[in-house]
Amino acid sequence: MKSKYVNPFTDFGFKKLFGEEANKHLLIDFLNQLLPPQHQIHDLFYKKTEQLGSRELDRKAIFDLYCESQEGHKFIVELQKAKQNFFKDRSVFYATFPIREQAERGEWNYQLQPVYCIALLDFVFEETYSERYLQQVQLRNEVCEVFYDKLTFIFIEMPRFKKKLDELNSHFDKWLYFIKHLENFDDIPQNLRESIFEQAFAVAEIACFNSxxxxxxxxxxxxxxxxxxxxxxxxxxxxxxxxxxxxxxxxxxxxxxxxxxxxxxxxxxxxxxxxxxxxxxxxxxxxxxxx
Incomplete structure (x- = not known):
């Protein structure tokens, strides 16, 4: 039997839900579950996803989604379907682009806006016994104090998220459950009957797609x-x-x-x-x- 809703781990499904101007309120709501109070997003605009190096021969980067909040905070949002060698290295490399683009010509005091690199992973980094599905990474010193709070990596390992419908304790839990099980839903579960999720289900319904x-x-x-x-x-x-x-x-x-x-x-x-x-x-x- 064909699915009623898109698979959000496909490029099309992911960008349909989170990468279209008409649906940016879905991305804002999802990202705000991950951000501290001082960096909550009120509005955002999508930026060009292909980033070129500073020289012609430099390697370019192509993001799944790249956006900026009304306050100027930068967000790279990636869907990673398969485990890759040096994925962490690639994440750091990608982070350099929104940092470098903030450089100003002439005199500049080097003050930077926060940069977030958020990756939704359809795999786990390493096969361990840990059940932790959310990793937030920042630069810290030898006593684990945050040294620099304007560069944050957030990795969500979806295979580790195993909560059942009656175990969803937060809005973020509901988002992860929605993403993980969307393709298998026939109807909207009672626990997800909130306005934001009802809108997301409507966007994801395959019957509404044109040819x-x-x-x-x-x-x-x-x-x-x-x-x-x-x-x-x-x-x-x-x-x-x-x-x-x-x-x-x-x-x-x-x-x-x-x-x-x-x-x-x-x-x-x-x-x-x-x-x-x-x-x-x-x-x-x-x-x-x-x-």
Whole structure:
């Protein structure tokens, strides 16, 4: 049976809910659950998601969502569907763009506006016994005092969020439950019958899409499912080959073998595989010749 509502972990679904001007009140409400009182958002505007380096040859960054509040605070909001090597490094790299764009010509006192990098993850960083699904990271000194409070990373590991409908104790809990289970809802649960969620359900209803939106969503959903299949299969086959936990093998060699497994499946293009594993496409093409 086809779903009534979009999968919010697809690019289309995520941006439909949180990336359209008409629905920005949904993003504001969600972000305000994560922000301290002094940084609550009253209004925001979306900024260009493709950020270029300061020189022509510098690497660019493409964010899922990039916005700025009425007060000038910067927010990068990312949906990460698959675990990537050096994801934390990439998050720090991305944070440099909203910092650098604040530089002013001429005399400047270097005062910066707060920057938040918020990532909704469809995976866990590390397989541990921790049940903590929300991580907020700031620069701290050796005695764990906040050294700098204008740069904050917030990571939400959705697989760790396991609360049931009758265990939702906060508005933030309800948002996470909504996001995690949206695709499986047939009707709006009583616990989510609040104005903001009723509006979100209305935005997410597939029956309301026009033909172009429906085609875009179906393509986005297919890519999401193919990606998950590649990841699951590559992980399973890698374990069978003895790659991974408890095996003394270089990380680069492990990555190369996972790339080759993904290539053998023939589901994703070399360009998509390069993006998934955060490597240059030429490396993927080179590994393809060795299969």
């Amino acid at each position: 172009q939106q429906l085609e875009e969503y179906e393509n986005s959903l297919k890519y999401y499912r193919d990606l998950k299949n590649v990841i699951d299969t590559a992980a399973s086959e890698a374990e069978e080959r003895g790659i991974g936990i408890g095996v003394e093998i270089g990380k680069e060699q492990e990555k190369h073998q996972r790339i080759q497994i993904a290539l053998q499946q023939g589901v994703l293009t070399p360009s998509q595989i390069a993006s998934l594993f955060d490597v240059d496409e030429q490396l993927v093409l080179s590994l393809k010749q060795d299969i």
